[in-house]
Amino acid sequence: MSAAAIQSRHVLEAACRQVGLPAEGAEPIRIAGNAIWRLSVGIVARIGRPGGQAVGGRELAVARWLTEEGISTVRPAVTDRPVLVDGRPVTFWVELPPHRPGTAADIAGLLKQMHELVPPDALGLPPLEPLAKPRRRISEAGILTSDDRRWLQEQVDQLTAGFASLPASLPPRALHGDAWDGNVAVDADGTAYLLDLGNTCYGPPEWDLVSTVVKHLTTATVTAAEYEDFCATYGMDVTTWLGYPVLAGIRELRMVTFSLQIADEHPHARAEAQHRVDCLRGRKGPRPWTWTAVP
Known part of the structure; x- marks a missing residue:
């Protein structure tokens, strides 16, 4: 252990x-x-x-x-x-009862339901601040070279400016905050359960949609057919929205900096964390990239 x-x-x-x-x-x-x-x-x-x-x-x-x-x-x-x-x-x-992992369509269906709700004020949902964690993780990461740290910090600054000036979007709603098929479980009766509510917040619903398309276009872990099912179930393709590149860039950066945090705690993840940094910096060719899950 x-x-x-x-x-x-x-x-x-x-x-x-x-x-x-x-x-x-x-x-x-x-x-x-x-x-x-x-x-x-x-x-x-x-x-x-x-x-x-x-x-x-x-x-x-x-x-x-x-x-x-x-x-x-x-x-x-x-x-x-x-x-x-x-x-x-x-x-x-x-x-939960015995279950299987969710699909892209499963998470889309749950998000559609959640985004139709108006959260009560008593919940006290915080506003979406998607770059707070990446900024802290980059500052604290022990494996980064000074050049990689500087470059990543510049990315945070650019994306912060982009997030502050996003174009018009869907009305703000309660967000899951980390919406991907790994946070859905489906039981034998076909009931889909939403998991991992620790990032729930309030903001543009497009944020919840970006995770799935990034898994399609950035890491190729969601197929084109699965992404089509996702869009059909939710009723929107977020890539057609002008703010998509900014949110996709933020999501990619979060995935990279999460691996940096894990690498400081689990040394066996260091190679994967550096690989993700290298991908983002253009050292590993164009998207999609092959990324291995970290603990």
Whole structure:
């Protein structure tokens, strides 16, 4: 078990003690920025990053709101607020029934439903700030050369200016914030569930649409047919919007800088992080590029 997993396990055990759940037999589902564990009692624990208590609380509130509005999503369990352990928020969720990964059309259908809702003020959704994380990650990344860091920082500045002057778009709505097919699960009855609500915010719906087309045009992990299904299901092809290049550039930069953050925590991801930087800088030829998933 990795050092990150061992540390995560300690946090899990302490959180389970606070809410009276057994940690024995818990199995890791994913150990990354957020650690996810499956407990033996039909509950999944999600451990956030230090200082993420507000995010954890918002996840729970958004899940309750979406459920009330008839959108299938993960459901909170045990407590309606995060448990705090060593500064890390831990939330508990009802385990989903057996399921398969979602498709591009599945995420489009859920986004269409979500974007039709008007979020209550009580949710306190923050405005979309898509470049805050990349700026911090670039500043903190340990593997970057000074030249790569300078270039990436310049990209952030250019995209920040572009985001501030986006052309007219769809009316702002509640956004999932990290909308791709990996954040959808579909059960045996065909019900699609929306997962991972930690980036929910308020802003232009086009932001939620860009992730899928970037996976099509940038990394070729979504086929042309799958992207056509996505557009048909949602009712819009975001590439026809004049603001698309800016949002696509931001999404690519976020994918690159996420790998930088992971590389500092997991040394085996360093080669992939540098590869993504090299792609963005034009050192690996034109899109689409082959990118390997990082933890």
